[in-house]
Amino acid sequence: MTLELTIDHIGAGGDGVANEGGQTYYVPFTAPGDRITATPAEARGKGQAATLNDILSPGPDRISPACRHFGTCGGCALQHLSPEFTADWKRQKVHESLSMAGITEAEILPTLTSPPGSRRRVEFIAAKRKKGVMIGFHLRRSHQIFDVGDCPLLAPGLLALVKPLRAMLPSVLPRNSTAKVMATVTNNGPDLVITADTDLDLEKREILAAFTAENGLSRLSWRQDATAPAEVVSARLPADISLAGVDVTLPPGGFLQASADGEQTLASFATEALSGAGHIVDLFAGVGSFTFPLAKAARVHAVEGDAELASGLQAAANRAIRPITTETRDLFHRPLLAEELNGYDGLLFDPPRAGAKAQAEEIAKSTLPTVVAISCNPVTFARDVALLIDGGYSLGPVRPVDQFLWSPHIEMAAVLRRQ
Structure with a gap:
């Protein structure tokens, strides 16, 4: 079943909202005034989600997204809307x-x-599969991982870690496992906290220490779950940030x-x-x-x-x-x-x-x-x-x-x- 809808406004969650035949539809990646075709999906509250098929005519506030991954990667919801x-x-x-x-x-x-390019703190999702490690963000409304290439949102120093992490993580993660990688910009290089349910032996610790040095990290910490304290595996320089001219050392994973x-x-x-x-x-x-x-x-x-x-x-x-x-x-x-x-x-x-x-x-x-x-x-x-x-x-x-x-x-x- 395909519907023709006109988007009335943007709802609180960032989806376009349309009303047709007494039913409310929530359609992601749409803009007010868009005339679209969409396929109804699951019920959502008092309305129904719908998947965007085609834009028949764009609304006045629609623009071209800043990122080639927009609409696939689940990290952003509003790149198609004008800044104003x-x-x-x-x-x-x-x-x-x-x-x-x-x-x-x-x-x-x-x-x-x-x-853009100013986000200084990010959590990547990583998964080790048969052919290697995927690292990026969850697909929209999914547990699947989008293997990120570009991201205009992030500070360049954080984005630059994606390829080295993709190459290094297969050596420390077991097959069919997942990890979270929290990366934060500090004065002395990125600070990483990796959360993964696996023990670190001497060989893995040496790999992580080498990664810290080779990629100019300030510090790399590890924990087995989100509730456990993070163990500092390698510290090259203090993970400091400057606040009103004062250098403050962040604890691993600190807000x-x-x-x-x-x-x-x-x-x-x-x-x-x-x-x-x-x-x-x-x-x-x-x-x-x-x-x-x-x-x-x-x-x-x-x-x-x-x-x-x-x-x-x-x-x-x-x-x-x-x-x-x-x-x-x-x-x-x-x-x-x-x-x-x-x-x-x-x-x-x-x-x-x-x-x-x-x-x-x-x-x-x-x-x-x-x-x-x-x-x-x-x-x-x-x-x-x-x-x-x-x-x-x-x-x-x-x-x-x-x-x-x-x-x-x-x-x-x-x-x-x-x-």
């Missing part, structure tokens, strides 16, 4: 989430987008903002919003992406649930003689209470996608004059901001930041001030 449309669509996602939380008067600034450009945009927003504050608390501080910029003009207390991240942050602050203290604390189960927060005159929180509901409830009870909220999830961002507004804060400008180029994801930052 995508930026406005992501801004609208933030607006819709705030509106659903009852926040209808928000000032949402234009989206700032990181450029880092997706692009240096996006990180700088968010840090600039935060430092401007909190200018004038003398003592700031930075919650969910991670490696210190915002701690160190804020510490240029204020004392900062950084709170982080991961002890290794907090320890690395403190060590870097001590070496650079920055006015920073740290605390290891699970803010989901033991948020800072209002009484503790009242000792500060500024706060920043940047939680994972689940948001910070318990912490936001305590902030709402506090007397903190200025709060900066940063999030990578518009829904939990809106929920947490609504809690602060209910507690007496007014919402200032909201800045969408697109570090996740050609994907449906969006990051955002907002400043709230106590009325």
